[in-house]
Amino acid sequence: MAEAKKARARVTGASAKGARKSAPAAKTETATEQLAMTEFAPQPVLQPEAPAAEAPQALQRVRTDALRKVMSEAVNATARGALEVHDKIIEALQAQSDAAIEVWESSLKAPHLSEAIRVQTNGARKAYETASAQWTDIATTTASWFHKSFEPFQTALHRQDR
Numbered sequence: 001m002a003e004a005k006k007a008r009a010r011v012t013g014a015s016a017k018g019a020r021k022s023a024p025a026a027k028t029e030t031a032t033e034q035l036a037m038t039e040f041a042p043q044p045v046l047q048p049e050a051p052a053a054e055a056p057q058a059l060q061r062v063r064t065d066a067l068r069k070v071m072s073e074a075v076n077a078t079a080r081g082a083l084e085v086h087d088k089i090i091e092a093l094q095a096q097s098d099a100a101i102e103v104w105e106s107s108l109k110a111p112h113l114s115e116a117i118r119v120q121t122n123g124a125r126k127a128y129e130t131a132s133a134q135w136t137d138i139a140t141t142t143a144s145w146f147h148k149s150f151e152p153f154q155t156a157l158h159r160q161d162r
Contacts, residue, residue, distance in 0.1 A: 066156065073152035081145025088141055092134035099127045 103123030110116035 070152045070156045074149055077148040081148055085138060085142050085145055088138045096131055099130060
């Protein structure tokens with residue numbers, strides 16, 4: 001029984017020494033992380049009445065708020081762009097299917113085989129031109145969507161460079 005108490009006391013004493021040793025290491029890691037963050041992020045103007053202990057927390061809060069704002073703008077731009085591209089794709093597919101049905105209907109109504117071939121040829125040419133224009137528009141809209149999604153990040157990075 002007494003031996004168990006001594007063993008527990010030794011473990012407790014050793015863990016207390018370990019805790020004392022790990023506390024400075026934790027402070028050093030936190031200080032290193034804060035130093036790394038201050039090197040890469042812009043330095044906002046702090047209020048002079050803020051105590052020195054609260055300055056890193058205020059700086060971190062400003063950075064967090066700025067990152068949150070940039071992410072919110074990027075998410076909004078991404079959602080708007082995705083909806084716009086989605087709508088254009090749906091419109092293109094509907095237009096292409098309507099054009100295909102129209103070509104087949106008109107070719108079936110043609111009185112002669114040569115007329116049906118002409119209707120098919122003209123319909124295919126018009127469908128190709130229309131589809132090319134629509135998919136070019138979709139590609140342009142997609143490129144614009146990606147550009148608008150990255151604009152908040154680019155703006156934030158340019159603000160840091162100043």
